[in-house]
Each structure stands twice: as C-alpha cells, then as structure tokens.
Amino acid sequence: MKYKIGKLLNYLKLILLYFNTLKYLKKSQILFRILNFLEIRHVSKKVSFHLMDFSNNWVKLVTKNKSIIKSNYFNFLNQEHYVDINTWKTEKQDKLWEYNLHYFNFINSVDYIIIYKYKSLIKKWISANPPFYGVGWDRYPTSIRIVNWIKWILLGNELDNIELKSLFIQSRWLFKNPERHLLGNHFFSNLKALIFAGCIFNSPEAKKWFFWSLKNINVQLQEQVLSDGGHFERSPMYHALFLEDILDLINLANTFKTIDKTIVTHWENLACQMLCWLKSMIHTDKEIAFFNDVSLGGANSFEDLLIYAKKLNLNIKNISHNNNNNNNKICVTHLNNSGYIRLESKKAVAILDVAPLGPDYLPAHGHADTLSFEMSVLGERVVVNGGTSCYENNNIRLKERQTSSHSTVEVNNKDSSEVWGSFRVANRAYPKNLSIKELDNQINISCSHTGYAKQGKGIWHIRNWLMKDNEIEVIDQIKGEYNTATSRVIFHPNVSITKKHNSIFDIHLLSGKRLKLKLLNGDGKIIKVKHAIEFGKVLDTKCLLIQINDSNSHYKLTW
Helix, strand or coil, X not given: CHHHHHHHHHHHHHHHHHHHHHCCCCHHHHHHHHHHCCCCCCCCCCCCCEECCCCCCCCCCXXXXXXXXXXXXXXXXXXXXXCECCCCECCCXXXXXXXXXXXXXXXXXXXXXXXXXXXXXXXXXXXXCCCCCCHHHCHHHHHHHHHHHHHHHHCCCCCCHHHHHHHHHHHHHHHHCCCCCCCHHHXXXXXXXXXXXXXXXXXXXXXXXXXXHHHHHHHHHHHHECCCCCECCCCHHHHHHHHHHHHHHHHHHHHHCCCCHHHHHHHHHHHHHHHHHHHHCECCCCCXXXXXXXXXXXXXXXXXXXXXXXXXXXXXXXXXXXXXXXXCCCEEEEECCCCEEEEECCCEEEEEECCCCCCCCCCCCCCCCCCCEEEEECCEEEEECCECCCCCCCHHHHHHHCHHHCCCEEECCECCCCXXXXXXXXXXXXXXXXXXXXXCCEEEEEEEECCCCCCCCCCEEEEEEEEECCEEEEEEEEECCCCCEEEEEEECXXXXXXXXXXXXXXXXXXCCCEEEEEEEECEEEEEEEEEEEECCEEEEEEEEEEECECCEEEEEEEC
C-alpha cells in the first residue's frame, strides 16, 4: 500500500512539475508544438532559380576556431572524433557535437591548409544526408549551414548545380518548418537563413522567403533585444552569437542593397547597443562573465565582434575593449532591463546578477543563479560561477544549472529556480526590491528574490554588496523559517585559497599577488568543486562554503 501511495505521489509531483513548466508558454508555442508533430517532411525537389548579382562588398567574417584536425578527424567542443565523411557519420556523440558537425562553421575557420577540401565536403554532405531526415536536417543546424554555404559563395567560391539545388531545397524545407514552437534565438536563426537564401536566389519563391522573414525578423528584434541592448535570454554567450547574426545581416544588406536603408540603420543602432552591453559583461581578461549558459569559445569574443563592426563602418567611436577605470571613484553600470550591474574600481570589477532567469516562455538557457556574482581583481578572475560543459540531459547538465554551482546562496538544499531536464524550468526566481546607493567612496547594492518563497513559510534571500576602492563586502540575510542555508564563493581554477585562521583565508593569484577574505559571520570551509570553462572542458577548483548562522552571513574580500 505504501508503495502505491508513493508511486501516486511521484506521479502527482511529475504532473505538477510539467504544469509549472508549461504554464509560462505562449499560446502560439503550444499550438506550434502540436503542429510540430505534423512537420512537413516532404517538399518538392523541383527547383527553378538563378543566382542574384551581388557586389564584392562582403566583409570576411571573424574566423572560428580550427575544427578539422586532420583527414576525417573533427574537433568540436574540445572533443576530437573520427568521421566517415562518405556517410557523414561517427560513433554516437552528444547531440551538440553532431550539430556542430552539420553547421559547416569550418568553412569560415582558420583551416587554410585544407581549404581545397571544403567543396568536396559540401558534396559529400549532400550525398550522405538525403532530405529530410536525420540530425543534419534539424532546423537549427540547417539554418546555420545555409548561412555558411552562402557566405562561402559571397567570398568568391562557386557551388555547382547539384550543390545549389541542395541549398535551395534546404531553404524551402526550412521555410515550411520554422521553429515557432521554440522562438528565441532558434527562430531568429531560421529567419536569418531565409533572408540570406532570399538574397542569393533570384526566383519568386525566394522573394517570398525574403519578405516573410524580413517582416518577422524585425518583430523578433523588437522583442529579443531589450532597451539596454541586452539579449532577452540573458546569456552573454548567446548575446554574442545574436550580435554576430545582426552584424551578418548588415553585411548582407551592404552586399545586395535590397534591404531598405532605414531598416539597416536600425540594425546598425541595435548592433552598437549590443556591443555596449557586451562590453559591460566582460572581465578584465576581455572574456565574458559566466551567467546562465556560457562557455568560453562558444561565441566570438567582444574584441572580434568589435573588429567586425568596425569593418562594417559602424559608429563605434565610444566603444572600446578597454574597461579599466583609472579614477578613484567606483563606476556603476546598471543594465536595468536585462538585470545586471557592473561595479568597477581602479583595481577590481564585480558583475552582479539581479536579473530574471530569462523570458518566462523561453528559460532554456537559464540557470538557478539569481543574486550570484563574479569578480576580477588586479587583472585576474577571482570569483566565478560554475559554467557550462554540455547540453545533454544528464546529471552533469543538471548540476551545472543548479544553485550549488554558482556564487550565491542555497536554502534547504533547493534551487532558487526549479531547473530540470536539459533546458526546462518550472517555478523560477524573480528579483525584487533592488536598491543602488552611491555614496562618496562606496556603492551599496541590495536585492532580494522570490525563489524560495514556496520552499517554506515566506523564505526570502536578501543580498547586499558593499564595494569600496580596495574591498567588497557581501552580506546575506535569510528571512522566514528554514532548515539550512549555504553561501558559496567559487574561485577561478587559477586561484588558490588557504585557511589562515578560523575566519581569515588567503587568496593567492596566478601572478603571485595575494588577497584576503575575512568571515565576519558564518562558518566557512574550503571544498573541491568543478568549473566548466568551455564545452567539454571541466577544471578542478576550490569553493568557500559558508554555513549561514542566525539567518545571516557576512564576508569581506580585500585587495
């Protein structure tokens, strides 16, 4: 009997989990998820087109990382595997690795030594991946591949009739099956690919793709780019990918001259706003902060995107990679729509997460990291979040999304947002009561969130950051009835931490410089944790685990 009751309770929990996940979806998403089962697998293979004339204005894209190691060996996500290019198959790999194999990003990579092979690889892909089945025909990799093949043409290379026919059919199929059930960056990638195809092909059908996608892409830009310039999924990595998409569209418009100048000017303004946002989210090492799904190398760097924008003649005079503050005053940058705050003194940068997890209907790349923060001190990363190493539905992916993998507070061993599966979130935290007080020689940031409200009787986590020229204090308060509460400070793998006294810890930087962390309230111990610095690359590091006593913890980091 107890077994049956337990089984029933598990079913009820599962139903509740799905309900609390699905209730945030748009009605259109639900409709298109149903229609997704009726995916149009067969479209006509009869084609009639000519290529459009275009100028030689195409600006070469910033290069991707090298991915073809040697004949038939590909490296994606820090994993090298053999691929039989005649069948385009390898031993079973993670889906993201297989997606990368079908993207054809290597056409725009630094693999110059085997550049002559690219054309044959395109033909081999066509032979090994007949329409319309398999991972290669999933809509997201199809979108990226279409764009890469067209860029290959715009760089002065030729595709024969068989290859152009395949490109046309891929575009036709994508037009019939856009990812309107997902929306977000996936749908945007679909639209971008169809605009590229609509520009390169001269046919009534291609014009239809072009005008439909242009109309929808401007609607998506209005929704996905927030007024502070941030991408609405609140991942610096996906922000950089999205920004590159916009720069590509500007590049395309300059090449074909078929897009209204007012639209292009709007895109240029958005790109500049997004560059400014990205500048606020990089550390002193010029790489992005780890909030939500982020992996170094997962997108082009801020510097590369800045160079790309400069080549496109965008107005970037006031945008620079140099974020150093040479004044004694602490500078505050509040990205109020996306929800991040940058504090910068002469020797330190702190980036604070006071953001919602993401758009309610699309939290796929969100982590339970509310009120976490990262810091660089004396030019080196010191405090970090856990990062992202994979997208597979496994314990590693779940762990990396959980609150315990971030420099924030965990209550009752629960997550601040109910992350589950690979990309799902049920109940989620919302930041509340944000306060920014700028005093003569210090900044006080205070914020709370609702994530633990359903964990007990009115549980609230309130965090204060008090930053001065040579120190930052972090004060956590837990209101309501709870059993346990833990604050974590995760250190970058290049940093070592040793306990000096009961409440004092020495922080040793790679350069040999030393910081001091002092516990003013709470009991702390050093534990081993993981830091996923890149996809497929996880490093050992240390974390200061602070048990919160009497509803409060308080520590000070001094440099």
